[in-house]
Amino acid sequence: MSLIVKKFGGSSVANAEKVMNVATIITDEYKAGNSVVVVVSAQGDTTDDFLEKAAEINKKPSKREMDVLLSAGEQISMSLLAMAIEKIGCPVISLTGWQAGVTTNSVYGMARIKTINTERIKKELDSNRIVIVAGFQGINKYDDITTLGRGGSDTSAVALAAALHADKCEIYTDVDGVYTADPRIVKDAQKLDDISYDEMLELASLGANVLHNRSVELALKYDVKLEVKSSFERVPGTTVKEVKNVEKMLVRGVTRDNDVATVSLVGVENTPGKAFKVFSLLAKGNINVDMILQSIGRENSKDITFSVPLNQLESAIELLEENLELVGAQKIDSEKEVSKVSIVGAGMVSNPGVAAKMFEALYNAQINIMMISTSEIKVSVIIDKADAEKAVKAIHDKFFNHE
Amino acid sequence: MSLIVKKFGGSSVANAEKVMNVATIITDEYKAGNSVVVVVSAQGDTTDDFLEKAAEINKKPSKREMDVLLSAGEQISMSLLAMAIEKIGCPVISLTGWQAGVTTNSVYGMARIKTINTERIKKELDSNRIVIVAGFQGINKYDDITTLGRGGSDTSAVALAAALHADKCEIYTDVDGVYTADPRIVKDAQKLDDISYDEMLELASLGANVLHNRSVELALKYDVKLEVKSSFERVPGTTVKEVKNVEKMLVRGVTRDNDVATVSLVGVENTPGKAFKVFSLLAKGNINVDMILQSIGRENSKDITFSVPLNQLESAIELLEENLELVGAQKIDSEKEVSKVSIVGAGMVSNPGVAAKMFEALYNAQINIMMISTSEIKVSVIIDKADAEKAVKAIHDKFFNHE
Numbered sequence: 082m083s084l085i086v087k088k089f090g091g092s093s094v095a096n097a098e099k100v101m102n103v104a105t106i107i108t109d110e111y112k113a114g115n116s117v118v119v120v121v122s123a124q125g126d127t128t129d130d131f132l133e134k135a136a137e138i139n140k141k142p143s144k145r146e147m148d149v150l151l152s153a154g155e156q157i158s159m160s161l162l163a164m165a166i167e168k169i170g171c172p173v174i175s176l177t178g179w180q181a182g183v184t185t186n187s188v189y190g191m192a193r194i195k196t197i198n199t200e201r202i203k204k205e206l207d208s209n210r211i212v213i214v215a216g217f218q219g220i221n222k223y224d225d226i227t228t229l230g231r232g233g234s235d236t237s238a239v240a241l242a243a244a245l246h247a248d249k250c251e252i253y254t255d256v257d258g259v260y261t262a263d264p265r266i267v268k269d270a271q272k273l274d275d276i277s278y279d280e281m282l283e284l285a286s287l288g289a290n291v292l293h294n295r296s297v298e299l300a301l302k303y304d305v306k307l308e309v310k311s312s313f314e315r316v317p318g319t320t321v322k323e324v325k326n327v328e329k330m331l332v333r334g335v336t337r338d339n340d341v342a343t344v345s346l347v348g349v350e351n352t353p354g355k356a357f358k359v360f361s362l363l364a365k366g367n368i369n370v371d372m373i374l375q376s377i378g379r380e381n382s383k384d385i386t387f388s389v390p391l392n393q394l395e396s397a398i399e400l401l402e403e404n405l406e407l408v409g410a411q412k413i414d415s416e417k418e419v420s421k422v423s424i425v426g427a428g429m430v431s432n433p434g435v436a437a438k439m440f441e442a443l444y445n446a447q448i449n450i451m452m453i454s455t456s457e458i459k460v461s462v463i464i465d466k467a468d469a470e471k472a473v474k475a476i477h478d479k480f481f482n483h484e
Numbered sequence: 485m486s487l488i489v490k491k492f493g494g495s496s497v498a499n500a501e502k503v504m505n506v507a508t509i510i511t512d513e514y515k516a517g518n519s520v521v522v523v524v525s526a527q528g529d530t531t532d533d534f535l536e537k538a539a540e541i542n543k544k545p546s547k548r549e550m551d552v553l554l555s556a557g558e559q560i561s562m563s564l565l566a567m568a569i570e571k572i573g574c575p576v577i578s579l580t581g582w583q584a585g586v587t588t589n590s591v592y593g594m595a596r597i598k599t600i601n602t603e604r605i606k607k608e609l610d611s612n613r614i615v616i617v618a619g620f621q622g623i624n625k626y627d628d629i630t631t632l633g634r635g636g637s638d639t640s641a642v643a644l645a646a647a648l649h650a651d652k653c654e655i656y657t658d659v660d661g662v663y664t665a666d667p668r669i670v671k672d673a674q675k676l677d678d679i680s681y682d683e684m685l686e687l688a689s690l691g692a693n694v695l696h697n698r699s700v701e702l703a704l705k706y707d708v709k710l711e712v713k714s715s716f717e718r719v720p721g722t723t724v725k726e727v728k729n730v731e732k733m734l735v736r737g738v739t740r741d742n743d744v745a746t747v748s749l750v751g752v753e754n755t756p757g758k759a760f761k762v763f764s765l766l767a768k769g770n771i772n773v774d775m776i777l778q779s780i781g782r783e784n785s786k787d788i789t790f791s792v793p794l795n796q797l798e799s800a801i802e803l804l805e806e807n808l809e810l811v812g813a814q815k816i817d818s819e820k821e822v823s824k825v826s827i828v829g830a831g832m833v834s835n836p837g838v839a840a841k842m843f844e845a846l847y848n849a850q851i852n853i854m855m856i857s858t859s860e861i862k863v864s865v866i867i868d869k870a871d872a873e874k875a876v877k878a879i880h881d882k883f884f885n886h887e
Contacts, residue, residue: 097537097540097541100541101541131560134500134560134564135563135564135567137500138500138503138504138564138567138568138571139567139568139570139571142566142567142570142571143566143567143570145577146563146566146567146570146578147563147567149559149562149563149566149578149580150559150560150563150564150567152559153556153557153559153560153563154556156552156553156555156556156559157534157537157553157556159552160538160549160550160552160553160556161537161538161541161553163545163546163549163552164538164541164542164545164546164549164550164553165541165542167542167545167546167549168541168542168545174548175549175552177552177629179582180627180628201627224583224604225583226580
């Protein structure tokens with residue numbers, strides 16, 4: 082008998098029919114003799130509906146109240162899923178974040194899980210119940226509701242799997258695994274049977290929408306075995322685990338991320354500590370800065386360009402403009418029409434020339450590179466958004482068809 | 485400086501515009517220097533939408549999961565209302581039932597408030613915040629979410645007013661007070677400036693939809709000063725309080741209640757204790773039996789007819805059929821097409837002939853009476869639903885226009 086955590090995203094529970102489908106997946110596992118904990122996101126468009134309702138009333142509501150509103154979404158989906166399981170005839174109970182013992186820090190809208198008190202969940206599992214837990218939410222030390230931000234339900238699932246020492250954490254989604262590139266862009270993209278945590282982490286950070294990077298980080302840290310699989314087709318997915326023989330394949334995948342924007346600080350005073358001040362200001366404002374490019378200082382000024390998630394662009398600009406004196410730039414520019422295209426592979430570090438091969442593919446496709454960033458297992462470039470699909474195809478061709 | 489509890493029903497917060505209107509009422513009170521606690525129901529059709537979603541999945545879901553689902557409704561409306569108040573610029577915080585310390589018993593779907601731990605609310609009031617509390621909901625001793633059933637938000641408001649020793653509890657609704665009859669049926673119905681708890685209690689029980697009877701019971705018990713007023717027009721409403729001079733008006737109002745059905749147990753064995761067994765069975769099943777009529781026993785059998793709320797009819801029949809041996813009836817009949825029409829007035833007890841006058845009005849209008857029930861301050865009759873409006877008009881005419 083195993084303990085399995087299953088996570089279903091919003092598209093998997095978007096309507097009554099899909100909810101019943103998910104209920105069948107869950108009860109089949111339960112009937113096979115396993116203990117099942119389910120993490121569920123809000124149904125399909127619920128979150129967008131809520132955001133629209135809120136915007137009609139207040140364009141800038143407090144994040145605390147926004148979290149109260151958004152967290153109602155999982156409360157709806159989890160109770161409906163529980164009703165579907167009741168219909169099939171299996172014992173079930175749904176629990177909100179606070180009922181499931183999920184406590185977080187107090188960064189409303191982007192909270193991080195601190196601890197999970199599993200007492201209630203364990204009690205329900207001991208009573209042979211299927212336990213459904215609201216993803217994406219918890220409470221802080223003030224007993225106020227928090228949400229975990231983008232990909233929060235993946236994180237909830239992995240954190241629960243870790244806290245419960247589950248045998249496996251299965252992330253159900255609308256694709257059937259992790260591919261070498263987005264199959265919607267690259268027709269001959271190949272599904273991977275398994276992938277290492279590090280590779281998955283980079284793929285996740287770089288726009289492969291199957292898993293959120295925070296959840297992969299957590300899985301790596303607590304050694305949670307993850308599987309990404311389809312909630313519509315019953316086929317094996319991609320397993321994320323420690324992969325030993327990482328050198329067999331240089332590049333594991335090509336990704337594109339449109340959720341990115343660049344900010345340029347033009348004419349920044351060329352004094353020591355300027356970059357430090359700018360980026361600690363942004364960090365305090367909870368802005369996730371990704372790639373950074375600094376021009377070589379000429380005379381008394383330099384330019385600093387960096388990338389941020391698209392939805393944080395506005396806050397970043399505001400924060401910088403409010404602190405213009407500290408920033409000390411002559412001009413603040415920004416650009417939304419960009420994409421980040423990346424290659425990921427754990428074998429990359431020991432194989433020189435991988436980056437060069439990627440740049441060659443881009444050059445041959447006549448695509449201009451605006452920023453470059455490399456790590457031990459990935460190379461990312463920022464390019465014009467209009468070129469992104471062409472770039473993914475060209476790079477995938479270079480690495481997967483010409484080898 | 486006063487502490488005022490204001491309750492807004494679903495129709496008062498049905499859309500963004502109405503939410504902003506309610507926010508203005510609240511902030512005007514706050515700006516006048518008063519402490520304000522707001523109890524809010526789910527927006528307009530939310531509850532119906534939820535019931536529909538649930539019915540698509542499971543026609544008979546558990547009441548526990550239904551409460552999880554329904555309670556999301558107030559979480560949505562309270563956060564939106566908080567955002568509207570933030571927009572106006574006043575400090576505000578919204579609290580769910582459990583955050584506001586509302587604990588109930590465990591009768592899901594029809595729970596009763598046991599205690600309110602006001603610590604959190606008082607802390608927020610001390611910080612000069614407007615406090616919004618989700619009506620209709622609480623948690624039981626298992627930390628599970630419960631809902632209070634029909635009119636639950638009125639009950640939440642009065643219970644909070646009692647626990648906080650508020651100076652006043654104002655119930656905002658879409659009518660501007662309590663009338664001598666439903667103004668939609670009787671054109672010349674008159675608004676009452678004030679009414680006694682007992683009269684209001686009877687009116688509420690008998691279908692005057694402005695206040696739920698459980699909330700009036702609570703108000704009477706804890707001496708909470710209630711006012712029913714309009715959320716759309718800023719005019720004085722009707723105050724519910726101890727009224728001394730009750731004899732000045734015999735009848736205070738005429739009401740109609742369509743939420744009623746009758747059940748007949750035909751050919752019940754004529755042995756002692758039969759009625760006791762039947763009605764304790766129904767009580768255990770949480771069925772609210774109202775009027776009871778028992779035919780005089782002839783030979784070995786008698787008939788028992790009683791009325792129940794319409795939405796409990798199905799459960800009542802089921803319960804009786806499951807226990808047919810204990811009930812010992814030859815046949816169970818039921819009738820949905822009935823209405824209860826009542827007159828209420830504290831002066832009634834000392835004025836004989838009031839009931840007769842009501843029956844005379846019905847006789848003149850050619851309306852057949854199926855059941856009769858009287859108390860010290862009310863007379864109710866069950867009649868054909870099709871005759872109900874005509875009956876209200878005839879009775880109102882008799883008491884209010886011919887006196």
